Amino acid sequence: MGLAYPLQKFQDWLTQQWVIITGKKINPDDMPWLMGPFGNVNGIGEAFIQQLAQKENLVIERNTLSQGLIPSFDLLNLPASDLSCLSWKVIDFYEKTAEYNLDFSVQWNPFFKFFGILVNKLFSSRINQLHIPTRNIKNAESLKSEIITLTHPVSNQVKYTIWLRTFAASGQVIYSGIYGTCTLPSGQTCIKAVFPLPQGNATVIMVPGVTSAGELVLESSGKKPGDAGFYFLLNDSKGNYWSKYVSSFRDRLTIRQEDDHLSAEQVLTLWRKKVLKFNYKISLK
Template sequence: MRFAYPMQKIQDWFTQQWVIFRGRKINPDEFLWLIGPFGLLDSIGKDFIEKFAASENLSVDYHTSSQGLIPSMKQLNLSEDEFSQLSKQVISFYENTADYDLNFSVKWNPFFKVFGVLITKLFSVRINQLNIPTENIKDTESLESEIITLIDPDSKEVKYTIWFRSIKSSGQVVYSGIYGVCTLPSGQTCVKAVFPLPNGNATVIMSPTVGKNGELILDSSGKKFGDAGFYFLLKDSKGDYWSQFIKSFRDKLIIGEDDDGISAEQTLTLWNKMVLKFNYRIKVKK
């Protein structure tokens, strides 16, 4: 039996030990599609970004203009028909995310809300990560949406693209994720979002399709390890890697254009029951 790294918060240790007990040991060189940056034990927010960049000998660009989550949507390898149908506004948003403002609302399933409060108190506030408001937000709240890039100072190549989102009115960090694309063992190209956690990360891999109205549909509803889905990764006390695929937890995002610009709906489910739903309004910055 392997053990999680001992010198950390007890709730983090128990969570990591659960992943080791329920997950599988992996060789990171054989699972490049899954591997992503791990968080530090003492910081996850912007402090983590600085420390991680220093450890990788990368420079941090906080003032990136016209930089997107995905440099080119052609990287998703959609069919010619799908790409031609995909909304041009959606393409622009993903390729130029820094040029857009976001507002959002939140609706919880009352049954799961108590778990959201518990996670927030035990983990989210402390580590400034996955810090979702635990109260319903009916009227839209403005998000501070920043694209931060980590750049190789020699080649000037962007190594990591970070989407840092916080609530404008309070400064509360909601998400700090590293975005890009990956190719699954099946050969399918997916959108990949890595959320660093202490000594590990939560990774969401979403398969892309295009709806009948040109909307982009990203879905993490995989059935087995190696599919699109939600994964925990960590390193144990001996430095070996472990991962667990959480089949019961799913994330679906539908983003398309309407009369007012771009709108998106994101639904998180557990055991096929809606946990919470986000609705986003996305507009070009003035």
């Protein structure tokens, strides 16, 4: 059995050891669709962006206009019938995310709220990542939404697209994720979000779909490794790679066009029970 990297906070070591015990050892060359950057033990947030750029000799570009989570919606390989139903404003948001403001509200299931408080206290506040508010927010609060790209200095090709979301009032990082697309072993094209963590990452892979009402639905639900869903990945003390697929944790995001803006509803569930719900208002800057 592998052992997690020892020179780190005990709670990080313990959760990584859980991934090793309950997950499986993998060869990253066999599953490029799953792999993504790993964080360091000394902080995530904006520090990780600087560390990744330095490690891979990439150029950081911030506050660029017309940068999106994905360069083209065509990369999702949706059927023409779905694309014809989908609101062009939803497509524009994903291709030009940097041009939009976000406000959000949060509603917790009270039975899971203690879990959120515990995660924030033990992990999120310290590592500056996945810092979800543990209070219900009824009146929407403004987020600062920034797209940061890391590009190759010679080819000028974008290697990583990072979506950094912070509270506008305090500057507290909520999410720092690397976004793109991937193709599952089944051939399904998905949106992929990688959230760096100490010695590893949390990766969410979401299947896109379009409703008859023109809404975009992204869903991370599957039954087994290789499906869409939620994954923990890490390096152990000897540099071996491990993966844990958490089929009980699911994420469903629905984005729709309103009269003068977009709205989105994101529901996180565990064991098919609602943990919390986010509501977003998305409008042009």
